[in-house]
Amino acid sequence: MATAIKKPLTAAQFKKKVVQHLNFTSSQTDYQQDPTAVLRAVCLTVNEVVYEKLTETNQYHKEHKSRSINYLSLEYLMGRMLSNNLHNLDLFDVAQKAVASLGFEIEDIFEEGHDLALGNGGLGRLAACFLDSLATMDFNAVGYGIHYEHGLFKQQFHQGRQIETPDEWREYGNPWEVCRPEAVQNIPLFGHVETIANTDGSVQKVWHSGQTIKGVPWDVPIVGYNSKTVNVLRLWESRASSHFDWDQFNSGAYQDAHSAQNHAETISKVLYPNDETDAGKELRFIQQYFFCACSIKDIIKRYQEQYADDWSQFSKQVVIQLNDTHPTIAILELMRTLIDEQGFTWSDAFAMCREIFAYTNHTLLPEALEKWSVDMFERVLPRHLEILYTINEFFLDQEVAALWPNDHQMRRRLSIIEEGPQKMVRMAHLCVVTSFKVNGVAQIHSDLVKSDLFPEFNQLYPSKLTNVTNGVTPRRWLKACNPELSKLLDSKVKSDWAKDLSSLSAVAKFADDEKFQQKFMAIKHNNKVKLAEEILTSTGVVVSPDAIFDVQIKRLHEYKRQHLSFLHILALYRRLLADPDYDMHPRVYIFGAKAAPGYYLAKEIIYAINKVADKINNDDRINGKLKVVFMPNYRVTLAEKIIPAADVSEQISTAGKEASGTGNMKLALNGAITIGTLDGANVEIAEEVGDDNIFIFGNTVDDIKALEANGYNPYDYYNNDEEIKACLDWLLTDYFTPGNPGELSAVAHSLLDGGDPYRLLADFADYAKANIALDNAYKDKARWARMAIINTAKMGKFTSDRSIQDYVDNIWKLTPMSSQD
Numbered sequence: 001m002a003t004a005i006k007k008p009l010t011a012a013q014f015k016k017k018v019v020q021h022l023n024f025t026s027s028q029t030d031y032q033q034d035p036t037a038v039l040r041a042v043c044l045t046v047n048e049v050v051y052e053k054l055t056e057t058n059q060y061h062k063e064h065k066s067r068s069i070n071y072l073s074l075e076y077l078m079g080r081m082l083s084n085n086l087h088n089l090d091l092f093d094v095a096q097k098a099v100a101s102l103g104f105e106i107e108d109i110f111e112e113g114h115d116l117a118l119g120n121g122g123l124g125r126l127a128a129c130f131l132d133s134l135a136t137m138d139f140n141a142v143g144y145g146i147h148y149e150h151g152l153f154k155q156q157f158h159q160g161r162q163i164e165t166p167d168e169w170r171e172y173g174n175p176w177e178v179c180r181p182e183a184v185q186n187i188p189l190f191g192h193v194e195t196i197a198n199t200d201g202s203v204q205k206v207w208h209s210g211q212t213i214k215g216v217p218w219d220v221p222i223v224g225y226n227s228k229t230v231n232v233l234r235l236w237e238s239r240a241s242s243h244f245d246w247d248q249f250n251s252g253a254y255q256d257a258h259s260a261q262n263h264a265e266t267i268s269k270v271l272y273p274n275d276e277t278d279a280g281k282e283l284r285f286i287q288q289y290f291f292c293a294c295s296i297k298d299i300i301k302r303y304q305e306q307y308a309d310d311w312s313q314f315s316k317q318v319v320i321q322l323n324d325t326h327p328t329i330a331i332l333e334l335m336r337t338l339i340d341e342q343g344f345t346w347s348d349a350f351a352m353c354r355e356i357f358a359y360t361n362h363t364l365l366p367e368a369l370e371k372w373s374v375d376m377f378e379r380v381l382p383r384h385l386e387i388l389y390t391i392n393e394f395f396l397d398q399e400v401a402a403l404w405p406n407d408h409q410m411r412r413r414l415s416i417i418e419e420g421p422q423k424m425v426r427m428a429h430l431c432v433v434t435s436f437k438v439n440g441v442a443q444i445h446s447d448l449v450k451s452d453l454f455p456e457f458n459q460l461y462p463s464k465l466t467n468v469t470n471g472v473t474p475r476r477w478l479k480a481c482n483p484e485l486s487k488l489l490d491s492k493v494k495s496d497w498a499k500d501l502s503s504l505s506a507v508a509k510f511a512d513d514e515k516f517q518q519k520f521m522a523i524k525h526n527n528k529v530k531l532a533e534e535i536l537t538s539t540g541v542v543v544s545p546d547a548i549f550d551v552q553i554k555r556l557h558e559y560k561r562q563h564l565s566f567l568h569i570l571a572l573y574r575r576l577l578a579d580p581d582y583d584m585h586p587r588v589y590i591f592g593a594k595a596a597p598g599y600y601l602a603k604e605i606i607y608a609i610n611k612v613a614d615k616i617n618n619d620d621r622i623n624g625k626l627k628v629v630f631m632p633n634y635r636v637t638l639a640e641k642i643i644p645a646a647d648v649s650e651q652i653s654t655a656g657k658e659a660s661g662t663g664n665m666k667l668a669l670n671g672a673i674t675i676g677t678l679d680g681a682n683v684e685i686a687e688e689v690g691d692d693n694i695f696i697f698g699n700t701v702d703d704i705k706a707l708e709a710n711g712y713n714p715y716d717y718y719n720n721d722e723e724i725k726a727c728l729d730w731l732l733t734d735y736f737t738p739g740n741p742g743e744l745s746a747v748a749h750s751l752l753d754g755g756d757p758y759r760l761l762a763d764f765a766d767y768a769k770a771n772i773a774l775d776n777a778y779k780d781k782a783r784w785a786r787m788a789i790i791n792t793a794k795m796g797k798f799t800s801d802r803s804i805q806d807y808v809d810n811i812w813k814l815t816p817m818s819s820q821d
């Protein structure tokens with residue numbers, strides 16, 4: 001393995017620093033029983049190396065005037081930082097030895113760390129993987145986000161039901177963040193706009209805001225793997241400002257200003273726990289604006305430190321990526337700044353924005369396409385709304401009218417403002433109109449964005465809509481989380497596969513090598529033993545590592561169809577009860593998922609799975625052939641334990657609904673075999689591993705469209721499939737909830753009278769069939785080992801380094817540090 005960067009510390013030096021921090025930073029001399037104190041001291045030691053590199057990185061980019069990517073995202077699911085930072089700095093062994101000599105196992109020290117859970121699911125984790133790749137590839141990048149006081153809620157189960165408690169990730173401080181008072185921003189909102197007529201006939205707009213909120217930045221360093229770079233993730237915290245605009249607001253705005261004053265500190269209090277649904281709350285809107293305004297001001301501040309008032313280089317120096325529509329207001333804020341504060345004409349300002357912004361779409365689900373009411377815009381951001389109107393006018397009158405003259409239907413359809421009883425702003429339309437590139441996150445998704453979501457925009461702006469397939473960082477999702485497999489791969493691959501994941505294809509030639517198969521599967525088995533212990537601790541259920549570990553980990557959502565797997569579990573249970581000798585390899589179903597607190601059916605699905613699990617896990621009649629566990633509090637850290645132990649990866653969304661998926665990539669990378677639909681990145685995973693090494697089933701996007709064209713009726717399946725009927729009827733009895741019949745009926749009703757919106761029943765039979773094929777494959781040990789090895793070997797495409805390179809080549813046009821020398 002080529003290591004370009006030499007180890008910054010020896011184990012003895014590292015230990016000395018840890019002890020110094022224990023003694024002098026924390027005043028701890030009696031730390032033998034205090035792993036938390038040791039964790040803190042280790043982090044502080046690592047930070048010494050990190051901050052030195054951060055300073056060097058900043059100096060370099062300043063000197064070289066490097067163009068920067070500014071990644072705007074409302075979510076970052078960073079997980080724990082220590083293990084990753086140690087791996088990335090090549091200090092893992094050093095720290096392990098140092099900590100051992102203090103009497104601790106490094107893993108126990110890691111366990112003391114909190115997850116940074118400032119996100120919901122895939123979108124937030126993608127942002128975290130991208131930051132890792134950007135630093136690893138030596139790009140000048142800043143991540144901007146919100147410093148939520150409480151990240152995603154903690155999940156517990158009480159008698160099978162989800163209970164949410166607040167996430168206290170920084171209750172006692174967080175060693176990975178540093179406050180930057182020198183970069184505080186003041187953010188105006190509310191108030192009114194005054195129109196001043198100039199003597200030359202032109203008009204000038206002055207926004208008299210009703211309130212000012214202070215944005216305090218906290219920087220989390222992002223350490224590249226075996227690279228020169230440490231970048232930052234800058235997170236904004238809201239505080240009440242002393243800069244109250246007493247002289248500015250009039251009595252009309254006073255009420256707004258007064259009530260909003262109370263809001264100042266609640267703005268960054270909590271992460272909205274909704275995943276792919278529009279929260280539709282004023283506070284959420286203000287969160288978005290607050291963070292966009294802070295970030296735009298910061299981007300301008302950084303630019304002006306170099307170029308002062310010369311704006312000619314701005315769009316050459318800065319590109320801004322919008323992670324979904326959540327940061328869309330950044331467009332309006334930059335427009336406002338350029339026009340009202342920097343004296344640009346409207347068209348020059350708009351032309352500049354069209355060179356700076358690019359937008360990533362992460363979903364086709366209508367409930368996730370953000371809309372905000374014009375009324376609220378008017379109340380909170382009156383000047384931004386005016387600017388939005390001018391963009392819409394230009395777009396409709398100049399661009400839509402040019403292609404479709406006098407077409408009122410088309411104007412209505414494409415307008416950034418949706419007409420209706422309540423006028424709404426379509427945030428995605430604003431993004432598409434203004435951005436120079438719009439990308440989907442997997443090929444099939446990007447194709448659907450063009451054909452189904454934005455076909456007219458694709459006509460209007462040919463070549464604007466494009467694809468960048470998602471990826472995951474192999475540092476966290478293989479090297480750090482699966483050390484044994486990593487070592488095995490090291491022994492077979494010459495180059496540093498963690499930096500060049502395609503080089504793993506070299507292990508494909510060992511797929512049929514008996515010895516290699518044995519080693520590979522022994523590692524999987526060890527990982528399963530460890531996970532079985534974790535399962536016992538967290539759920540009290542005993543599972544056998546000899547069973548198939550079948551994993552479905554992701555947010556709970558109907559479109560992801562955890563209940564399809566659930567229905568199939570009922571079917572297996574029923575088959576086993578009818579015939580205890582029913583031929584199947586023992587299987588453990590492992591679920592991990594949080595449901596949005598207000599998502600009724602998602603919570604009912606969790607409850608149903610837990611109740612059925614109780615019954616199945618305690619049923620002696622089925623000889624332990626089936627177990628079901630729902631592991632509580634699914635999060636990055638739990639994913640890191642489950643993924644290395646998975647045999648089967650469930651990726652069973654309704655075709656056309658999952659934009660990409662990224663868990664699918666992590667699981668396959670760790671040698672799990674996918675059972676999945678032709679949806680999202682599954683399609684590309686199938687292309688890479690080949691049809692023999694994946695179990696694809698179910699209706700395709702076109703099949704689903706055809707089913708719907710014919711009038712989808714779930715009762716057709718219920719009435720014609722005895723197994724479906726029996727399983728759904730079972731849920732109406734008290735078999736799983738003694739004394740309380742019908743407690744699990746919500747799931748059944750959604751699939752029948754509810755219309756089965758995600759077409760589970762249409763896919764059930766084929767899913768059951770694919771599971772039999774999978775079971776047969778597992779029984780053939782050599783065949784399964786071969787499949788698992790091929791999966792690991794063929795995941796090269798799905799490193800987030802490749803995604804970032806695609807963004808750099810096709811959208812961002814950046815040059816890395818190393819090749820600027």
Ligand code: GPV
Pocket residue numbers: 120121122123124126275276277324362363368441470658659660661662680
């Ligand atoms: I929009 N995604 C998410 O996690 N939250 C959201 O609010 C939205 C999208 C996810 C998609 O569901 C996944 O298919 C995708 O892999 C991920 O974003 C990253 O692109």
